[in-house]
Amino acid sequence: MVHTTCPYCGVGCGIVATPDGRGGAGIAGDTDHPANRGRLCSKGAALGETLSLEDRLLHPEIDGRRVPWETVLDAVAGGFRDVIAEHGPDAVAFYVSGQLLTEDYYAANKLIKGFLGTANIDTNSRLCMASSVAGHKRAFGADTVPGLYEDFELADLVVLVGSNLAWCHPVLFQRLEAAKRARPGMNIVVIDPRRTETCEIADLHLALRPGSDVALFNGLLVELHRRGVMARKYVERHTTGLDEALMAARAGDLESCGLPAADVATFVEWFARAEKTVTLYSQGVNQSSAGVDKVNAIINCHLLTGRIGRPGMGPFSITGQPNAMGGREVGALSNTLAAHMDFTLEDVDRVGRFWRSPKMAKRPGLKAVELFDAVKSGRIKAVWIMATNPVASLPDSGTVRAALQACELSVVSEAVRASDTVDACRIRLPALAWAEKDGTVTNSERGISRQRPFLPAPGEARQDWWIVAEVARRLGFGEAFAWNGVADIFREHAALSAFENDGRRDFDIGAYAGIDDAGYDKLAPFVWPASVDGTRVGATNGGRFFADGGFYHGDRRARFIATSPRAPMHAPSAERPLSLNTGRVRDQWHTMTRTGKSVRLAGHRPEPLIELHPDDALARGLSDGDIAEVTSAWGRAVLRVHLTDSLRVGDAFAPMHWTAQVSRAGAINAAVNPAVDPISGQPELKHTPIEIRRLDMRWHGTILARRPVMLPEITYWARAKGAGYYSYLLAGEQPLGVARQALSAAVRATNPGPWLNGEQGVGSVISDGQLEAVLVLGPRHDERARDRFAPFMAMDRLSVEDRNVLLHGGDVADRGGEICACFGVSTAAVTAAIAKGATSLAALGAVTRAGTNCGSCRPELRALLRAQRQREAA
Numbered sequence: 091m092v093h094t095t096c097p098y099c100g101v102g103c104g105i106v107a108t109p110d111g112r113g114g115a116g117i118a119g120d121t122d123h124p125a126n127r128g129r130l131c132s133k134g135a136a137l138g139e140t141l142s143l144e145d146r147l148l149h150p151e152i153d154g155r156r157v158p159w160e161t162v163l164d165a166v167a168g169g170f171r172d173v174i175a176e177h178g179p180d181a182v183a184f185y186v187s188g189q190l191l192t193e194d195y196y197a198a199n200k201l202i203k204g205f206l207g208t209a210n211i212d213t214n215s216r217l218c219m220a221s222s223v224a225g226h227k228r229a230f231g232a233d234t235v236p237g238l239y240e241d242f243e244l245a246d247l248v249v250l251v252g253s254n255l256a257w258c259h260p261v262l263f264q265r266l267e268a269a270k271r272a273r274p275g276m277n278i279v280v281i282d283p284r285r286t287e288t289c290e291i292a293d294l295h296l297a298l299r300p301g302s303d304v305a306l307f308n309g310l311l312v313e314l315h316r317r318g319v320m321a322r323k324y325v326e327r328h329t330t331g332l333d334e335a336l337m338a339a340r341a342g343d344l345e346s347c348g349l350p351a352a353d354v355a356t357f358v359e360w361f362a363r364a365e366k367t368v369t370l371y372s373q374g375v376n377q378s379s380a381g382v383d384k385v386n387a388i389i390n391c392h393l394l395t396g397r398i399g400r401p402g403m404g405p406f407s408i409t410g411q412p413n414a415m416g417g418r419e420v421g422a423l424s425n426t427l428a429a430h431m432d433f434t435l436e437d438v439d440r441v442g443r444f445w446r447s448p449k450m451a452k453r454p455g456l457k458a459v460e461l462f463d464a465v466k467s468g469r470i471k472a473v474w475i476m477a478t479n480p481v482a483s484l485p486d487s488g489t490v491r492a493a494l495q496a497c498e499l500s501v502v503s504e505a506v507r508a509s510d511t512v513d514a515c516r517i518r519l520p521a522l523a524w525a526e527k528d529g530t531v532t533n534s535e536r537g538i539s540r541q542r543p544f545l546p547a548p549g550e551a552r553q554d555w556w557i558v559a560e561v562a563r564r565l566g567f568g569e570a571f572a573w574n575g576v577a578d579i580f581r582e583h584a585a586l587s588a589f590e591n592d593g594r595r596d597f598d599i600g601a602y603a604g605i606d607d608a609g610y611d612k613l614a615p616f617v618w619p620a621s622v623d624g625t626r627v628g629a630t631n632g633g634r635f636f637a638d639g640g641f642y643h644g645d646r647r648a649r650f651i652a653t654s655p656r657a658p659m660h661a662p663s664a665e666r667p668l669s670l671n672t673g674r675v676r677d678q679w680h681t682m683t684r685t686g687k688s689v690r691l692a693g694h695r696p697e698p699l700i701e702l703h704p705d706d707a708l709a710r711g712l713s714d715g716d717i718a719e720v721t722s723a724w725g726r727a728v729l730r731v732h733l734t735d736s737l738r739v740g741d742a743f744a745p746m747h748w749t750a751q752v753s754r755a756g757a758i759n760a761a762v763n764p765a766v767d768p769i770s771g772q773p774e775l776k777h778t779p780i781e782i783r784r785l786d787m788r789w790h791g792t793i794l795a796r797r798p799v800m801l802p803e804i805t806y807w808a809r810a811k812g813a814g815y816y817s818y819l820l821a822g823e824q825p826l827g828v829a830r831q832a833l834s835a836a837v838r839a840t841n842p843g844p845w846l847n848g849e850q851g852v853g854s855v856i857s858d859g860q861l862e863a864v865l866v867l868g869p870r871h872d873e874r875a876r877d878r879f880a881p882f883m884a885m886d887r888l889s890v891e892d893r894n895v896l897l898h899g900g901d902v903a904d905r906g907g908e909i910c911a912c913f914g915v916s917t918a919a920v921t922a923a924i925a926k927g928a929t930s931l932a933a934l935g936a937v938t939r940a941g942t943n944c945g946s947c948r949p950e951l952r953a954l955l956r957a958q959r960q961r962e963a964a
């Protein structure tokens with residue numbers, strides 16, 4: 091039994107892994123971990139399905155050829171040395187990730203900023219937390235998250251802004267749900283242009299016009315001030331800038347939010363009344379060309395009311411990735427230095443002395459979008475990517491792919507053999523993955539936990555810090571990178587946090603600078619700060635910041651920031667009248683390199699889709715299930731249309747997860763605009779003007795096949811994982827007969843055996859009595875085909891009768907898509923149970939088991955129950 095931490099979201103749940111001795115492991119929630127107390131969401135609970143070594147990159151490669159580590163490390167070090175010698179340090183760059191462990195992250199940042207002499211290192215946190223970092227620094231003088239998770243449970247009002255907590259931070263959502271159940275008087279407000287599953291526990295949903303958050307919070311600030319809802323002493327003693335902020339806010343216009351006046355009044359009333367208010371915010375705030383102003387407009391309201399740093403109060407930026415916070419601590423953004431220091435003369439000197447650096451970077455480097463632009467233009471000639479998939483996750487991704495393909499020296503450290511980024515890079519370094527890695531991560535509440543290895547290192551894969559240190563050694567910096575293991579790095583990192591700190595910097599874990607190896611091995615989760623003398627300098631109230639001021643600007647006061655509403659950078663036009671919003675679905679993680687391996691996570695949303703309001707669809711002749719082309723000024727994607735009235739008219743929503751590995755053109759970032767916030771450099775991933783057009787498909791199809799199929803050129807395909815097979819959804823423009831011929835040949839090429847033609851467009855390969863592959867084609871989209879044929883793939887031997895059913899079009903059961911991933915319960919089963927009289931979550935659970943394990947589907951179950959109540963009332 092090994093205690094470790096979940097590698098997905100920033101909640102940072104503790105996990106107990108029990109290796110089975112055959113390369114797998116049992117996964118359970120850690121009942122002792124303060125973040126989750128034993129709970130896990132659907133993704134965490136399915137981690138056991140992601141451990142297999144198929145798809146893993148296990149050996150170093152140069153230009154597609156396997157080479158020994160010695161060769162590849164020499165090539166990377168030599169390549170970087172040559173580029174720097176010829177073009178200077180700013181011609182090289184690293185692009186890293188909030189999915190590195192703190193120790194890996196520290197090593198990469200130290201090498202480039204302290205020894206290569208450039209700050210051209212940025213992290214995918216630029217796409218994620220950069221606006222919050224910048225907003226915190228403007229307001230507090232440091233990138234401090236003041237509060238703790240328990241504040242949600244203690245609050246009387248929880249405001250969720252641009253956060254789909256139910257799907258993106260499910261365990262925290264469950265904690266909030268439980269708190270509300272215990273204290274029904276607590277109010278929850280969701281501010282999001284979409285009616286998400288998170289709204290299922292909300293008392294009020296403000297479906298504001300996309301991008302109008304600053305106007306809303308400015309309006310709130312003015313109204314609170316007018317009513318005298320203000321902590322006068324706190325504002326006088328601990329802040330400056332209120333008058334300017336109020337003046338700017340008064341110039342705003344609440345009506346621009348497009349909200350019913352009565353709803354806004356309720357929101358203001360609740361906010362005015364509830365001393366214990368937490369405002370939690372996420373990507374609807376950060377991923378915006380006005381992201382930093384949105385953050386400060388929120389913080390302004392908390393400063394005015396003095397609701398910060400006390401139990402149940404505060405602004406709370408929730409982090410996405412497991413180690414987004416660790417990345418901020420090691421300073422791996424291009425405009426920060428290690429240990430929450432900055433590019434001031436003093437800090438550069440201080441870090442330089444601590445590292446005994448021969449060549450400190452003296453000024454900030456390029457931010458993610460500019461960094462890849464510089465790769466494309468040739469200003470950057472060598473780039474090293476670690477633990478992130480920028481070809482899929484950066485906006486205007488066609489530009490990123492072209493940049494990497496044109497780059498002289500493109501290096502990627504990766505766990506998987508194929509990804510959109512791996513495919514574009516020349517040098518591939520095999521990295522250890524979650525179950526094998528060793529180190530620490532920091533969650534959203536500043537809680538540091540250990541990730542511990544519980545499976546052996548496979549093939550020649552190595553941990554990221556080791557690869558960095560080996561390259562550093564070859565560049566002549568052996569002494570500064572002579573760590574024997576992660577504990578050495580952690581101690582150095584902890585010592586730097588305390589170095590000449592004296593309470594001037596919030597991040598201080600000096601208490602751990604002397605930890606021995608055994609102590610590090612046993613390290614229990616703790617929340618920083620934790621300074622050398624064991625006190626929590628700067629933090630009071632059980633580990634919270636700023637209840638008594640003590641901000642990190644020179645005068646120790648916080649700043650109100652004057653903010654003025656700005657529309658998204660690129661506004662919808664007559665040519666592209668729709669506003670494209672993007673984000674996440676419940677059961678997939680980013681670019682699917684891990685969650686994509688799980689069968690049970692594939693059922694919830696099996697293909698790349700675009701959600702659209704029925705009115706917008708009608709105007710374009712689009713129906714539910716159609717294949718449509720989304721176009722923007724930057725690129726295009728081809729997606730399945732889903733109609734839903736949970737969107738505002740004029741808005742569309744597409745998940746970010748599909749890539750070129752699993753779909754024909756499902757990668758939405760090909761179309762997403764690369765506009766950025768002028769201060770944080772964070773891209774505006776939530777607002778792109780688009781148009782959508784129906785593509786006339788002449789046929790639709792489904793393939794289930796034991797081995798991957800090399801598909802011919804067709805308009806649409808998406809692949810998902812089945813139990814022992816792959817499933818493909820297909821559609822195309824060529825005549826059905828032509829498609830049938832090409833596809834059956836493709837299926838048979840990798841799934842050999844006798845071909846049997848059945849009825850209703852069914853063809854199959856049955857070998858040794860087992861179904862190897864089935865192809866079904868027809869003029870219309872048949873949503874249920876996958877479910878009808880899946881049972882046959884599970885059979886060891888088809889009986890004559892099975893074979894007949896199969897060839898006549900499959901099982902007739904209509905499952906209607908999966909809702910509960912843990913028990914594979916379909917929507918059809920749930921609706922049937924409701925029709926038979928199940929009126930509560932408990933009753934549904936008792937009848938179908940849905941929602942009784944991880945609980946991630948409970949918001950959707952609630953929505954189905956609510957729909958039934960509405961039908962009955964009507």
Ligand SMILES: Nc1nc2c(c(=O)[nH]1)N[C@H]1C(S)=C(S)[C@@H](COP(=O)(O)OP(=O)(O)OC[C@H]3O[C@@H](n4cnc5c(=O)[nH]c(N)nc54)[C@H](O)[C@@H]3O)O[C@H]1N2
Nearest residue numbers: 252253254258300301372373374410411673674676679680
């Ligand atoms: N299942 C799952 N969970 C994840 C992840 C995952 O990939 N899958 N990734 C993790 C990571 S790295 C992150 S950063 C988090 C992200 O977590 P979230 O930020 O909660 O997720 P998103 O879906 O990106 O966006 C949140 C919401 O912002 C809304 N929004 C869009 N525009 C606006 C606007 O102008 N104003 C407001 N107020 N809202 C707006 C969107 O409609 C969306 O519902 O999730 C983490 N958790």
Ligand SMILES: Nc1nc2c(c(=O)[nH]1)N[C@H]1C(S)=C(S)[C@@H](COP(=O)(O)OP(=O)(O)OC[C@H]3O[C@@H](n4cnc5c(=O)[nH]c(N)nc54)[C@H](O)[C@@H]3O)O[C@H]1N2
Nearest residue numbers: 217218477478479483503504505521672680681683746775
């Ligand atoms: N349109 C749109 N785009 C978005 C967003 C959005 O909301 N909309 N959200 C943005 C946000 S918030 C984020 S955080 C990003 C996330 O985007 P990415 O970081 O690009 O997504 P991941 O799929 O998590 O990529 C992580 C990669 O690291 C690999 N990996 C896993 N473990 C290790 C390891 O230990 N070492 C190494 N070297 N590699 C490892 C994985 O196989 C995977 O390929 O996407 C951003 N892009």
Ligand code: SF4
Nearest residue numbers: 096098099103131134
């Ligand atoms: S909420 Fe889910 S994804 Fe996030 S850390 Fe916990 S188990 Fe992992």
Ligand SMILES: [Mo]
Nearest residue numbers: 217218410411
């Ligand atoms: Mo993120």
